[in-house]
Amino acid sequence: MKARINGVQIGYDDFGKGPAVLFIHGYPLNRKMWRRQIEPLVNDGFRVILTDLSGFGESELREDAEDLHTHADDLVGLLNYLGVGRAVVCGISMGGYVLFDLLDRYPQRVAGACFVVTRPVGDDVQERVKRAELRRALENGETDRVREAFLRVLLTPTGRKKARSTDMREVCEWVRTADPRSMAAGLKAIGGRKDYTSLIKKLSLPTLVVGAELDQVIHPLHSELLARHLPNCFRAVSLKGGHLVNLEKFQAFNGHLLEFLRTLVPRSRDLSEPVEQPS
Template identity: 25%
Template sequence: MKHRIQVSDEVALNVDDFGSGQPLVFLHGWPANNTMFEYQADFVVENGYRYIGIDHRGFGLSDRAADGYDYDTIADDIQKVVDELNLKDIIVVGFSVGGALALKYGVKHNSSNLKKMVLLGPAGPSFVQRDGYPYGLKPEDVTALIEQINDDQPKAIGDFGEDSFFNSDIEVSDEYKQYFNAMTLTSSLIGTVKLAESLRDEDLREEIKSLDLPVYGIHGTADHVCPIEFSEYLEKEAPDYTLSKVEGAGHALFFEKKDEVNRLLLEALKK
């Protein structure tokens, strides 16, 4: 089933909803959409869960918007979906920037209705290097990427897609890479740029210290986009973060080692 859920006067979100049981709210990475979770969606539904896949504003089949690509607004979008669908006892699963958005959501909208979160290769607490945080890209590198996107979005996104499969010991077919690249190019230019700006500018290091719920991280040791140091930092600084390392997997661990990732995901769901 597909839902069109109005989150503002100008923006309705596409939400995929199938299966039954405890609802799992999936938050996709930049610049993809919730279709990227196909191998996880089928798996969790077969194991008795309800899959709720949100396309963020500006991505996939959701409406594009002039603004609202900051973490705070997107966290509110997620809560509006939860409220509209009357979801109870939810678990949030976030990949890459979806992991960072999950962190923001967990801080801002934590309640007894949110049971836990599972983060796959999260792009947080900060995607870029900062004072006291020497991990990830430099801010100017992301600015250069944004300039490349504004100049030639298909080429810039294609190059980024190669990075997602880079530095991994798993062979990924050219056909899957082409499929994934085509998926990312459904994203609006404005959404792609504005969410990249948020990746560059948002810093959740202080906020995660108040994250009062269990969080399980699943992270590839060969991740070139979101280094595993992100999750190691979260394990040290967040109150209740448990990290599972996927040896040899790059950023696209959701496909490269889907069987292992799905097994770890199910283990986290059942804890």
């Protein structure tokens, strides 16, 4: 589905009924990377909302997509469009950075937060240099080299062996068809993010942290440090998978996510049934 949000077309999906859970994808992917989470959550009584960040999937590229604020503004615009006041938000990698910005600027819209292989700190000098090199490569037309570089770190050795599976085959396709202009804008948005360490120390909302032992993008220690700083962390887990842990280890991931979500809503009755008022 598509909706006009803040002046441009945004791709999204909206499944099920119940408390809303909004998923934010990683770089340079799209909302389809959450395919393994839809059915379990809908069957458990949750409303699942997926969206493509500006320039990825079915969403148009904005002129100001080089700023994380733009992506957070689009999320709020989509929630408004769908009539959702507050949602539990789950962000992976770059999606986690957008989630930090959302918590910083729109905290009233987030009922709970799930951080997946992400970190609150900004880039160090080496990382800034590396991102600048990748942007230059894209500007010079070396798009395939950049795409392959990302595939090497997104897929663990085990994931590469399973490259013929439906999930991993589609991941390769998403990366290899990503618009180079969107990739460049995304790199700049990621590199320009601020340090959110002081923010997370003040967060009172419930949180879940999921790391990945074999992640070649975000070191597992970042997940441990993040959990340590969060005042109301329900659980911090490290699954034996790579950066795409929600796909590689989807059963374990879904189990932890559902346990977390169930703590946020009453489970004594079917969520789809109206609560009877006493006469």
